[in-house]
Amino acid sequence: MRQAxxxxxxxxxxxxxxxxxxxxxxxxVTLIDRSAMLGGQLTKQTHMFFGSEKQHxxxxxxxxxxxxxxxxxxxxxxxxxxxxxxxxxxxxKVVSCVKDDHYFKIQAQYILIAAGASEKSLPFENNDIPGVxxxxxxxxxxxxxxxxxxxxxxxxxxxxxxxxxxxxxxQAGVQVPLLLEAADTISGYLVHASxxxxxxxxxxMNTSIKRALGETSVEAAEIWQLDxxxxxxxxTETIIPCDTICLxxxxxxxxxxxxxxxxxxxxxxxxxxxxxxxxxHYETSLDAVYACGDVAGIExxxxxxxxxxxxxxEIALKAGYTVANAxxxxxxxxxxxxxxxxxxxxxxxxxxxxxxxxx
Amino acid sequence: MIEKxxxxxxxxxxxxxxxxxVLKKPKAIIECYKEIPCNPCHTSCxxxxxxxxxxxxxxxxxxxxKCTGCGICVYNCPGLAIxxxxxxxxxxxxxxxxxxxxxxxxxQTVYVVNRAGERISEAKVTRVQISEKQNKTxxxxxxxxxxxxxxxxxxxxxxxx
Ligand SMILES: Cc1cc2nc3c(=O)[nH]c(=O)nc-3n(C[C@H](O)[C@H](O)[C@H](O)COP(=O)(O)OP(=O)(O)OC[C@H]3O[C@@H](n4cnc5c(N)ncnc54)[C@H](O)[C@@H]3O)c2cc1C
Ligand code: SF4
Ligand code: SF4
Numbered sequence: 001m002r003q004a005x006x007x008x009x010x011x012x013x014x015x016x017x018x019x020x021x022x023x024x025x026x027x028x029v030t031l032i033d034r035s036a037m038l039g040g041q042l043t044k045q046t047h048m049f050f051g052s053e054k055q056h057x058x059x060x061x062x063x064x065x066x067x068x069x070x071x072x073x074x075x076x077x078x079x080x081x082x083x084x085x086x087x088x089x090x091x092x093k094v095v096s097c098v099k100d101d102h103y104f105k106i107q108a109q110y111i112l113i114a115a116g117a118s119e120k121s122l123p124f125e126n127n128d129i130p131g132v133x134x135x136x137x138x139x140x141x142x143x144x145x146x147x148x149x150x151x152x153x154x155x156x157x158x159x160x161x162x163x164x165x166x167x168x169x170x171q172a173g174v175q176v177p178l179l180l181e182a183a184d185t186i187s188g189y190l191v192h193a194s195x196x197x198x199x200x201x202x203x204x205m206n207t208s209i210k211r212a213l214g215e216t217s218v219e220a221a222e223i224w225q226l227d228x229x230x231x232x233x234x235x236t237e238t239i240i241p242c243d244t245i246c247l248x249x250x251x252x253x254x255x256x257x258x259x260x261x262x263x264x265x266x267x268x269x270x271x272x273x274x275x276x277x278x279x280x281h282y283e284t285s286l287d288a289v290y291a292c293g294d295v296a297g298i299e300x301x302x303x304x305x306x307x308x309x310x311x312x313x314e315i316a317l318k319a320g321y322t323v324a325n326a327x328x329x330x331x332x333x334x335x336x337x338x339x340x341x342x343x344x345x346x347x348x349x350x351x352x353x354x355x356x357x358x359x
Numbered sequence: 360m361i362e363k364x365x366x367x368x369x370x371x372x373x374x375x376x377x378x379x380x381v382l383k384k385p386k387a388i389i390e391c392y393k394e395i396p397c398n399p400c401h402t403s404c405x406x407x408x409x410x411x412x413x414x415x416x417x418x419x420x421x422x423x424x425k426c427t428g429c430g431i432c433v434y435n436c437p438g439l440a441i442x443x444x445x446x447x448x449x450x451x452x453x454x455x456x457x458x459x460x461x462x463x464x465x466x467q468t469v470y471v472v473n474r475a476g477e478r479i480s481e482a483k484v485t486r487v488q489i490s491e492k493q494n495k496t497x498x499x500x501x502x503x504x505x506x507x508x509x510x511x512x513x514x515x516x517x518x519x520x
Contacts, residue, residue: 048494
């Protein structure tokens with residue numbers, strides 16, 4: 001069996017940020033990702049990031065990613081396994097992987113899960129016909145492969161992802177006549193909402209999709225208004241022609257591997273679903289198994305980078321390395337993270353972390 | 360209500376504008392109506408005219424005395440929530456962020472739209488500014504009638520002929 005000192009599962013902003021301090025102290029790091037490109041969600045973010053300048057705000061996601069990869073790629077103690085999917089994780093820190101139909105195991109001493117999240121779907125009639133896509137898939141099509149998903153898209157969900165993907169669709173020359181939200185207020189940042197509203201996107205609250213219409217692919221969406229319990233109101237249906245329905249209704253942490261290994265998880269709605277119980281060192285209930293980034297609760301790239309940085313240092317310390325200035329850096333990073341979570345948009349995270357018992 | 364529509368009300372918009380006398384010189388107008396964890400406007404301004412404290416969720420506050428209207432914050436704001444406006448001779452000169460291709464050309468006539476995305480007027484492009492450091496956000500300068508001061512927010516480029 002292959003041996004590795006530290007295995008990081010997931011090379012998004014969290015995993016990349018964690019690798020750096022570990023590589024700096026000389027730890028042998030194996031970074032695994034199932035996609036061909038490093039960067040996780042960042043590979044498809046062509047928009048300028050919000051957040052603090054310390055986490056590269058105002059740069060575009062893809063450029064942030066380039067900086068993060070450049071910061072680690074030349075270390076001789078780094079092994080990168082791309083197009084490699086981790087299919088099993090065991091409490092004795094054995095990681096089983098599949099690459100090109102080839103199956104192998106790695107015995108690790110320390111494991112960091114930074115696997116991110118998967119997109120939630122929405123139940124409605126005909127939601128399985130071609131033309132109904134998740135927002136992430138649409139972004140990958142457009143921004144990674146340069147393919148337009150359709151010509152006329154109805155967006156469902158007013159979180160930042162729905163707002164930003166609507167904008168990117170319009171930049172690609174796709175019409176977005178309508179964005180629907182089941183709740184009674186816009187859930188993402190108002191600046192992003194105003195940005196698409198001024199481009200003519202009709203943003204409607206208390207509205208959702210009843211069914212997709214079309215024989216072989218989407219030809220229209222039947223939408224309806226919702227009451228305060230999010231139930232559709234009969235008689236309010238309207239039919240809007242479109243060739244694509246894009247769903248952006250939330251993300252769920254990818255905790256399956258952790259659950260399989262027997263790590264304690266808890267369902268916390270505010271964090272997106274089942275999340276691992278972690279302590280303040282980002283260690284799960286399993287010894288030497290850590291989790292950070294979206295897999296530990298849906299947040300943002302900026303917070304994923306900070307939590308990754310902290311987790312990387314914590315693992316280095318636990319493994320007995322001396323991390324220069326750790327006593328200065330760790331409190332500063334924790335402070336930055338708290339800072340990001342201040343304000344009305346951080347409330348959900350604050351409540352979630354409290355429920356999880358880590359804040 | 361902006362929380363439901365994405366459209367700021369006229370009162371909200373007016374609160375972000377200084378007195379018209381101040382607009383004899385170009386000034387940044389910031390429309391960032393809700394606390395979000397974001398601060399590039401503050402960190403990018405070379406004249407320290409925009410202030411966000413240590414808690415980056417606090418809304419940006421502009422000091423119009425310090426603002427030179429340089430436009431640097433305009434292309435650094437990921438929310439595209441800032442423009443530069445000036446009043447001269449009964450006309451307004453606006454510089455707005457623009458991220459669509461193809462870019463309009465100088466002297467081209469474009470539609471001017473309001474916060475609801477409705478065309479309210481036409482205007483001539485007076486300048487198109489794009490450089491490496493702007494990171495793909497162009498600044499488009501247009502001139503239009505003063506009556507649209509609180510209404511004009513972006514442009515729509517005519518397509519086809
Ligand atoms: C449209 C959109 C816009 C956004 N805009 C912003 C923004 O402006 N500012 C901001 O701060 N944040 C933004 N975000 C959020 C940000 O992208 C995420 O919060 C961040 O990427 C989470 O980082 P992560 O490293 O935890 O996970 P991810 O980026 O999701 O990375 C996880 C990685 O793990 C890999 N992986 C998962 N499971 C396995 C497995 N079993 N085996 C191998 N590899 C695996 C995946 O392939 C992926 O590469 C945006 C997100 C979206 C979708
Ligand atoms: S226009 Fe220039 S001086 Fe004025 S706030 Fe923006 S960056 Fe600062
Ligand atoms: S950079 Fe833009 S979106 Fe961010 S706080 Fe400043 S004005 Fe608001």
